[in-house]
Amino acid sequence: MMDRAMTLSETLIREHWLSEADYAELIACRTPEAAARLAEAALALRRAIYGDAVFTRGLIEISSVCKNDCLYCGIRRSNRHAERYRLTPEDILSCAEEGYGLGFRTFVLQGGEDPFFTDAVLCGVVSAIKARFPDCAVTLSMGERSRESYQALHDAGADRYLLRHETADPDHYARLHPAEMSFENRMRCLRDLRDIGYQVGCGFMVGSPFQTEATLAKDLAFIERFKPDMCGIGPFVPHHDTPFRDEPAGTLELTLFLLSVIRLIHPPVLLPATTALGTIHPQGRELGIQAGANVVMPNLSPVEVRKKYMLYDNKICTGEESAQCRGCLEVRMRAIGCYLAVDRGDIRPY
Numbered sequence: 478m479m480d481r482a483m484t485l486s487e488t489l490i491r492e493h494w495l496s497e498a499d500y501a502e503l504i505a506c507r508t509p510e511a512a513a514r515l516a517e518a519a520l521a522l523r524r525a526i527y528g529d530a531v532f533t534r535g536l537i538e539i540s541s542v543c544k545n546d547c548l549y550c551g552i553r554r555s556n557r558h559a560e561r562y563r564l565t566p567e568d569i570l571s572c573a574e575e576g577y578g579l580g581f582r583t584f585v586l587q588g589g590e591d592p593f594f595t596d597a598v599l600c601g602v603v604s605a606i607k608a609r610f611p612d613c614a615v616t617l618s619m620g621e622r623s624r625e626s627y628q629a630l631h632d633a634g635a636d637r638y639l640l641r642h643e644t645a646d647p648d649h650y651a652r653l654h655p656a657e658m659s660f661e662n663r664m665r666c667l668r669d670l671r672d673i674g675y676q677v678g679c680g681f682m683v684g685s686p687f688q689t690e691a692t693l694a695k696d697l698a699f700i701e702r703f704k705p706d707m708c709g710i711g712p713f714v715p716h717h718d719t720p721f722r723d724e725p726a727g728t729l730e731l732t733l734f735l736l737s738v739i740r741l742i743h744p745p746v747l748l749p750a751t752t753a754l755g756t757i758h759p760q761g762r763e764l765g766i767q768a769g770a771n772v773v774m775p776n777l778s779p780v781e782v783r784k785k786y787m788l789y790d791n792k793i794c795t796g797e798e799s800a801q802c803r804g805c806l807e808v809r810m811r812a813i814g815c816y817l818a819v820d821r822g823d824i825r826p827y
């Protein structure tokens with residue numbers, strides 16, 4: 478006799494979707510056996526689509542200045558202790574230069590919502606990277622902007638945009654963000670990005686405060702509907718200078734479980750094993766890849782600024798050089814039978 482967790486898992490493996498109520502139940506009644514079965518199926522699917530190649534994205538953290546006040550985030554504007562920096566366009570170009578030499582063919586520019594990065598400035602950076610490295614993809618992760626701004630950045634050559642939806646439950650969203658931010662605007666941004674023609678990434682933190690099986694079920698149903706090209710999920714990790722300082726971190730176990738579920742719901746999705754996952758467990762990223770993830774995002778930021786881009790406590794890779802980060806991940810991926818592809822790493826049809 479199969480238990481309920483196994484029955485739901487077999488249905489998900491066969492059908493690639495469940496009702497929202499069943500997603501919630503699967504999470505609530507999950508067992509180590511069901512997790513192992515889902516991971517096995519997710520891994521087989523990942524290998525069928527992507528083989529043993531793990532895609533890399535060179536992450537350039539371009540600014541720790543932010544006008545937003547997200548309750549979970551270490552660089553929120555009301556954190557007086559956060560050290561602020563911003564890279565110049567020249568700095569960003571030299572990070573990309575170094576990254577290209579190391580084999581990166583996608584650059585992710587991520588930062589706080591820094592008013593310095595107007596459309597004119599950011600478009601200049603994007604077009605300079607695209608002109609210098611025409612075989613590379615440029616991904617932006619710069620938060621909420623107007624449709625016109627997203628359009629201008631796309632016209633300048635940006636290929637992809639990462640904007641985690643954070644939670645698909647509007648009430649939960651309101652408990653993670655200040656009143657001036659809204660779930661509706663987040664969704665508007667994701668729709669605009671998709672309409673304009675970006676490859677779009679959404680995602681959420683696992684174990685964020687007030688998250689429940691019901692809110693996670695909404696996240697999964699949203700992913701099923703929206704079919705993002707990328708989906709970033711990693712554990713919530715508390716930051717000591719935020720209102721959530723005393724909240725527990727998300728767990729390795731639930732994060733791995735959800736990585737497998739997301740691979741099964743949307744097989745071709747580009748799914749990173751995140752730095753936050755590597756932060757809560759020494760083998761977190763390897764385990765993420767073995768649960769169905771297929772992307773890693775080593776840090777390409779200048780070493781001098783890395784400790785200042787502290788979204789959460791104990792973030793890893795803040796002392797290493799870019800080459801060391803790539804080398805370290807290369808060794809880690811080889812140890813689990815994978816390799817880092819020198820490739821733009823676009824989504825593949827399934």
Ligand code: SAH
Nearest residue numbers: 549550588589619620641712713714788789
């Ligand atoms: N400002 C941009 C990008 C930077 S934040 C934006 O809003 O998209 C990138 C992601 O880091 C966020 O979407 C959030 O999900 C994650 N993050 C922020 N604080 C975190 C924390 N304390 N623990 C884990 N992840 C966090």
